[in-house]
Amino acid sequence: MTFASHALYPAGSAGPVPAPAQQANILWFIPTHGDGRYLATTEAARDVSLPYLTQIAQAADDLGYYGVLLPTGRSCEDSWIVASALAPLTRRLRYLVAIRPGLMTPTVAARMSSTLDRVSGGRLLINVVTGGDPVELKGEGVFLDHPERYAITDEFLTIWRRLLQGEIVTWKGQHLAVEDGRVLYPPVQKPYPPLYFGGSSAAGIEVAAEHVDHYLTWGEPPAQVGEKLHVAAAAAARKGRRLKFGIRLHVIVRETNEEAWAAADRLISRIDDATIALAQKTYARMDSEGQRRMSALHGGRRDRLEVAPNLWAGVGLVRGGAGTALVGDPETVAARMKEYMALGIESFILSGYPHLEEAYRFAELVFPLLPLADTTGRGRREVRNEGPFGEMIANDVPPAERARAQS
Numbered sequence: 001m002t003f004a005s006h007a008l009y010p011a012g013s014a015g016p017v018p019a020p021a022q023q024a025n026i027l028w029f030i031p032t033h034g035d036g037r038y039l040a041t042t043e044a045a046r047d048v049s050l051p052y053l054t055q056i057a058q059a060a061d062d063l064g065y066y067g068v069l070l071p072t073g074r075s076c077e078d079s080w081i082v083a084s085a086l087a088p089l090t091r092r093l094r095y096l097v098a099i100r101p102g103l104m105t106p107t108v109a110a111r112m113s114s115t116l117d118r119v120s121g122g123r124l125l126i127n128v129v130t131g132g133d134p135v136e137l138k139g140e141g142v143f144l145d146h147p148e149r150y151a152i153t154d155e156f157l158t159i160w161r162r163l164l165q166g167e168i169v170t171w172k173g174q175h176l177a178v179e180d181g182r183v184l185y186p187p188v189q190k191p192y193p194p195l196y197f198g199g200s201s202a203a204g205i206e207v208a209a210e211h212v213d214h215y216l217t218w219g220e221p222p223a224q225v226g227e228k229l230h231v232a233a234a235a236a237a238r239k240g241r242r243l244k245f246g247i248r249l250h251v252i253v254r255e256t257n258e259e260a261w262a263a264a265d266r267l268i269s270r271i272d273d274a275t276i277a278l279a280q281k282t283y284a285r286m287d288s289e290g291q292r293r294m295s296a297l298h299g300g301r302r303d304r305l306e307v308a309p310n311l312w313a314g315v316g317l318v319r320g321g322a323g324t325a326l327v328g329d330p331e332t333v334a335a336r337m338k339e340y341m342a343l344g345i346e347s348f349i350l351s352g353y354p355h356l357e358e359a360y361r362f363a364e365l366v367f368p369l370l371p372l373a374d375t376t377g378r379g380r381r382e383v384r385n386e387g388p389f390g391e392m393i394a395n396d397v398p399p400a401e402r403a404r405a406q407s
Contacts, residue, residue: 018344024347025066025348028056028359031046031355032077035354039318056356057089065363066094069248071321098129099113100129101155110163124187132287133282137149145287154206161192165192169182197211209236210241215246218323221297221311245347250351253329253365261328264325276300283320297313307324334366
C-alpha cells in the first residue's frame with residue numbers, strides 16, 4: 001500500500017530539528033466520556049462510574065504508566081473533580097488535567113493548580129485547552145473567534161505562570177485584567193506543574209513556543225508529525241526556548257497482526273453510515289486546525305482508514321480529537337513508536353477500548369520492547385521479585401519466565 005505525504009507548512013520554516021528521543025514516558029487515559037467494546041453504541045458499554053475509573057487509574061499506577069490524561073469538555077465528567085477523587089487512591093500516577101483559558105480566570109486556575117499539586121504530592125500535569133468547537137464554547141459562555149481564543153490563551157498563561165512563581169500580578173491586557181493577584185500556597189513542582197499543549201494552527205504554535213513545556217500533536221502520519229515538530233521547534237528557538245514533544249494516540253495491540261486488525265474491525269463494526277455522517281457534520285463546524293487535519297486523513301470513508309503503515313483512522317470516524325490508532329503485534333507497534341521517537345517524540349498519551357483491559361495488554365506486551373524512561377514501567381520492575389507472576393503449574397511449579405527480546 002502506498003501512503004501519500006503532504007506538505008502542510010510553508011517552505012522556509014527552517015530551524016532546529018528536534019533531537020531523537022532516547023527514552024519514552026507512556027501515559028494512559030481515563031475515559032470520563034464513555035467506554036466499551038464497540039464505538040458509537042450502548043452494546044457492551046461500560047458504566048464509567050467512580051469505581052470503574054478507579055480500577056483504570058490503579059491499574060495504570062500498578063503497571064507503571066507515567067500518568068493519565070483526563071479529557072475535558074461538555075461530553076466529559078469534570079476532570080478536576082475526577083482527578084481529585086482518584087489521586088488519593090494511587091501512589092505515583094500523575095494526572096494531566098485541563099485549564100481552560102476563557103472559561104476560568106487565570107487566578108482561579110492558578111489556585112486550583114497549586115492546590116491539586118500540593119494535595120497530590122506533586123503529581124499534577126497541566127493540559128492547556130483553548131478549545132476548537134465554537135458551538136460548544138458558546139454553550140459555555142465563550143463567544144470568541146479562533147484568533148481571539150489564542151490571544152486570551154497567551155494572556156492567561158502569562159498571568160498563570162507568574163502567579164505560580166510567587167509574583168503579585170497586576171495585568172491589564174486586551175482580554176484579561178487582574179489587580180493584586182496572588183497565590184498564597186505555592187505548588188510542589190517548581191516553577192509550576194509542567195504545561196502540555198496542542199495547537200496545530202500558526203497561532204497555536206506561537207502560544208506553545210512562548211509558554212509551554214510539552215508540545216503535543218494528535219496521531220498524524222510520521223512525515224506530517226515531523227513537519228509540525230520542526231515548525232514548533234523553530235518557533236520556540238526564535239524565543240530562546242526549547243520544547244519537549246508528545247503525541248496522543250489510540251492503540252490496538254494483539255499477539256499477532258491479524259488479531260490486531262480483526263480487533264480494529266470489530267471496534268467499528270456497530271457504526272452505520274448515518275452515524276459517521278452525523279459525526280463528520282459536527283467536525284465540519286469546528287474551527288480547530290488539528291481537527292481539520294484529523295478529519296482529512298480519512299474523509300469519513302471506511303475504505304481509506306490505514307493512513308500510514310499500521311496507523312488506522314477508524315476511531316476518528318465518530319470520535320473527535322485523537323482519531324488514529326497504532327494497530328499491530330507488539331513488535332510492530334513498538335517499531336512504529338520508535339519511528340515517532342526518532343522525530344523527537346518522548347511522551348506517548350495512549351488509550352484503547354475498553355481502557356481497563358487495554359492498559360494491561362499494552363503494558364504487558366509493549367513495555368518490554370521500548371526504551372522507557374525511569375518514570376515509566378517502574379511499577380512492574382519494583383515488584384518483579386516480590387510476588388507471583390503467572391499461575392502456578394499443578395499448584396506446585398512456578399511458570400518459567402519467557403522474556404521478550406529487547407529491541
